[in-house]
Amino acid sequence: MRMTKRNVLFFIIIIALVYFLGTYQLPYYIQKPGGANALNPIVEVADSFESEGDMHLVTVSGLQATPIQYVLAKLFAYHDILPLDQVFPEGISQDDYMHAQLQVMESSQEAATVVAYEAAGEDITIEYRGVYVVSVVDGMPAEGKLETGDRIIGIDGHEIRESADLIQYVDNKEAGDTVLIEFVREDETKEAEITLEEFSSLDNRVGIGISLVTDRNVTVDREIQFSSGNIGGPSAGLMFTLEIYDQLTEEDITKGYEIAGTGEIDYDGNVLRIGGIDKKIVAADKEGIDIFFAPNEKGAADSNYELAKKTAEEIGTDMQVIPVDTFDDALRFLEELKE
Numbered sequence: 001m002r003m004t005k006r007n008v009l010f011f012i013i014i015i016a017l018v019y020f021l022g023t024y025q026l027p028y029y030i031q032k033p034g035g036a037n038a039l040n041p042i043v044e045v046a047d048s049f050e051s052e053g054d055m056h057l058v059t060v061s062g063l064q065a066t067p068i069q070y071v072l073a074k075l076f077a078y079h080d081i082l083p084l085d086q087v088f089p090e091g092i093s094q095d096d097y098m099h100a101q102l103q104v105m106e107s108s109q110e111a112a113t114v115v116a117y118e119a120a121g122e123d124i125t126i127e128y129r130g131v132y133v134v135s136v137v138d139g140m141p142a143e144g145k146l147e148t149g150d151r152i153i154g155i156d157g158h159e160i161r162e163s164a165d166l167i168q169y170v171d172n173k174e175a176g177d178t179v180l181i182e183f184v185r186e187d188e189t190k191e192a193e194i195t196l197e198e199f200s201s202l203d204n205r206v207g208i209g210i211s212l213v214t215d216r217n218v219t220v221d222r223e224i225q226f227s228s229g230n231i232g233g234p235s236a237g238l239m240f241t242l243e244i245y246d247q248l249t250e251e252d253i254t255k256g257y258e259i260a261g262t263g264e265i266d267y268d269g270n271v272l273r274i275g276g277i278d279k280k281i282v283a284a285d286k287e288g289i290d291i292f293f294a295p296n297e298k299g300a301a302d303s304n305y306e307l308a309k310k311t312a313e314e315i316g317t318d319m320q321v322i323p324v325d326t327f328d329d330a331l332r333f334l335e336e337l338k339e
Helices: 005-023 067-075 094-119 163-171 237-248 277-286 304-315 327-336
Strands: 028-038 043-045 054-064 080-083 124-136 151-155 178-185 188-195 197-199 205-207 210-220 224-226 258-261 291-295 320-324
Touching: 028 067, 028 277, 043 237, 054 237, 054 277, 067 080, 094 124, 094 210, 094 237, 094 327, 124 163, 124 178, 151 163, 163 205, 163 210, 237 258, 237 327, 277 291, 277 304, 291 304, 304 320, 320 327
Parallel strands: 054 258, 258 291, 291 320
Antiparallel strands: 028 054, 028 080, 043 224, 124 151, 124 210, 151 178, 178 188, 197 205
């Protein structure tokens, strides 16, 4: 076929249109089912015991929408389209947000280690070192005074050992009050006066505009290594705890089953609510999971467990969905499970 100027122009327009539809980023974020990765390659405990089955970490996949991806998300079930500002807090860049999520993942792994080692009767030592600043919100009181990486050790002369200490102290204050923050930056102790403001997005609670995690130094006798890569967030806490405990103890609590689940774990072993559980049910079913643990939230009508059970019924899976409020609930279920 002879290429005329008109044909060349038409060809260029088609290429430009395809490029635009496939690469132009819309102000929307798509969340969809991710994967269900076996935890054996991710968690490695020294002198561990092997199991017939596997524990799995289940993820939600997310990306900023292009026009093509936006249309596809409209067509597929369990694909959510959210305005970008609902996913990434105002004043925090996507890079800062992902960095914060990775820090939260590290904190989740630490909590899982503490709960699992204590449950297994292993020696563990915890040293509290203050509160680590994960990110600072643009335009809020802490901007220009605190930085990512600062370690807060005191407020108004009161020692801060963990994040709950700081949160509880600030909760008793009012907007307009000034607090004196003592913190460590590059091995130098500094102070900053910060005036508290209300956060409309947090039910008008007052704060200084930082996200934070407790800086603990956890020492264990049997060394543990994590290789979670770019997976962020706290929702794998329960499954990390079960995997660590399974490797620490001689009894095979998997009983040969493929086991997944979700839920943030705190240092007391409580299993807390997470987001995207419907997508995690879909991802786990595709991986052939037999048992899925879901946060029960003490039987709340809108609990993670209720949505997980509803989703499991909708997709017609044979996977068992089990409600849990604590690590002990999940462990008890597995110990009573027939091989």
